[in-house]
Amino acid sequence: MTGTHPAGGSLARRTLLKAGAGGLGLAALADLAACSNDSGGSSKSLKMLYFGEQAQATQLQNRLQPQISKLDPGITFEISAINGTDWNDFLAKVLTQIAAGTPPDIISVATEGLQLMASKELAIPLDDYVTKDLDALKEYFADIHPALVESMMYQGHLWELPDSFNAGNMFYSSTLFQRAGVVPPSENWTLQDFETAATKIAKFKGINAFGWVVRLWGSWTSFMYANNANLLEEGKYDGGDWLWSKAYAGDAAAAGRKGGWKWGAPTANSDATVEALNYMIELTKKGLSPSPDVGGGGTLQGLFASNRIGMSIGGGFWAGGLTNAGMKNGSFDVTMFPKWKSQRHLFGAGGYAIFKSSKKKDLAWEVLKLLVKPETFDLVFPGNVTTPGRKSLVTAARYAKTGPKHWSVFYDTLTKHPDTAPIPAPPYYNALATALNQRTTEAISSGNAKAALDGLQSDLEKAAGAG
């Protein structure tokens, strides 16, 4: 396992600050930091970090507290929300909080932050806990696709128990498709079908056929995956057999799974990657797609909900999101991402890890198991705002109120397209995301995908070297 995190983090911070300032004031600050470093919440509390707003976090905390009390009546469950536009924002704030000496016991982290967290050994591998409780967890592993579990592995170890995911499918406005006389797409539609539909929809004034957001998940990167390309060389770490041979024995979907995704040398300016980004530029030039926003996608969702966008990349989170934005069930639907050279999708998964600095790791493990129970899912994610990682939860009943009609696409993406893979999120994810956003907007603005991706290649080489 890599990583150079010393056991005495507080001493390191003290040394740094003393060396940096050499003054009395800074020494005092260092002492303060050192004192607070061991906190991790009070001894009577279990602290969890959560990506979202504090009001939601407090509600979740209140919903979960009775169940936590059953595990340990003396423990208060505290959920601190961290708000941000995307995971890049979230991770930056988490790390600042850690630097401030207030690490959590449990953290909810998506694919974007997994390898960063694992490589820095902020969390602990769950291997021993899983092995110890394998009998109790068999039901969990039988219900969750191995691709999601593998995406939570790094260097042969399991770092998180996943509970949710979102694959980059294609949402479309049934209203606009009907108005344009476009037949709703089938699951095996092609890029040509997509463009034909887009051209018909774009004829309406004030309406854009296809909208997207500049980011790593489900951006032009979905086209890149469908074009069998990626930003980094794909590989897998050895190991993981300790899990696959026991938890997934006999499961064909687990065949060939290893110890997690290993992201290698940058390939950002490969021909196929350039071709994918060029395609997006062409869509913009043809008037089929507006210039994209950078960030979380709130604006895009609003535009889609008001029928000003015909199609957009979305995962299960759009079911609840569009409904919350006022779209009626039946006015939108979802299908697979169109086939280009392949129909390979990308996905991002979410789950929970235990922080290395936690003094209540055993209790935290019990809470992790609680968090991935089927009955907990809707407590954590009320309103269909993500795709359940457990297949048994992806049911017609779940989508009866929100839609979409073809909700089964969400999980079918994993089962019908085994080559579906997580987004490339190496330990230097933050630098990658920043560079990707900058180079993408540069490409759209200049119309020169090759030059922008040459720049991205250089950025990633530097980031990989520094990481």
Next chain:
Amino acid sequence: MTAVTAEVRNTAVKRRRHPAAHGEAGFGFAMIGLAVLFVAVFTAIPIVASLGLSFFSWDVISTPEFVGLENYQRLFNDGPVLKSFGVTLGMAVAIVVLQLTIGLALAVLVNQRRRVWMRTAFRTAFYLPLLASTAAVSIFMGYLFDYKFGGVNYYLGLLGLPNVPWLTSGLGAATTIVLVAVWQQIGFTFVLFVASLMSVPTDVLEAAQIDGAGPLRTLFRIKVPLISPTILFAAVVALINAMQLFDQPYIMTKGGPGTATTTVTISMYQKGFQNLQFGYGSSIAIVLLAVILIITGLQFLAARKLVFYQ
């Protein structure tokens, strides 16, 4: 008044003042002490800490490593970061020039209005944007200047004009951010200039009028020289603010397209908080501080010749 009476009165005054002055001095020192403490805690210590941190390589999590001047060497060889200094300087100059010019023009126009309520109304109107949250203003402006769905392009379309890539082309994004920053900050310079123009002695203006000076000559030969200390103050404050421009470009364009609106503070944030290079980010902050100090120094040097103190 006799000399004896005067002496008695002076003695009485001295006696009365002495204990009060003592109390005043104590209160004054206490206030100054608070201010010094505030500056030390929130300005001096962070600056010294940043300076110290700039000699380390630190990702928050791992052990900090002393690297000497490596971060500074890296900075002066880092094209995108150096470019962000250029972007910042360019935008800062534009902001300062526009803010001073428009602020002065508006102040002169409003100052012509003799009715007090009109002056108050204009002052309030121009100052209001400054009270709004920069983040909220930036989000709103981001929507307003959206290429495809924004209100500005919608109205341009009604006039038969094509959509303008306000935020999606390099020049357009920089221009829009400058305009938004100027719009929001203009109230500050405007209020300063209005107050300063009101303090210009009327006898001087009347004399100029009698000598046959027109409005423009009066403005540039009388008013501007007389309020030049205020102009210097406004220029220094506006430049320091503009050199630290962050909210508007970060929210409206995330520093893009490409790095067209990536200011130094965005570079610093990206390196430090997003790429976890806190030492490198600190070195950018220290260089920015040095640049601001140098430019401010140059402003004061230039002011020796250009600023007129009565």
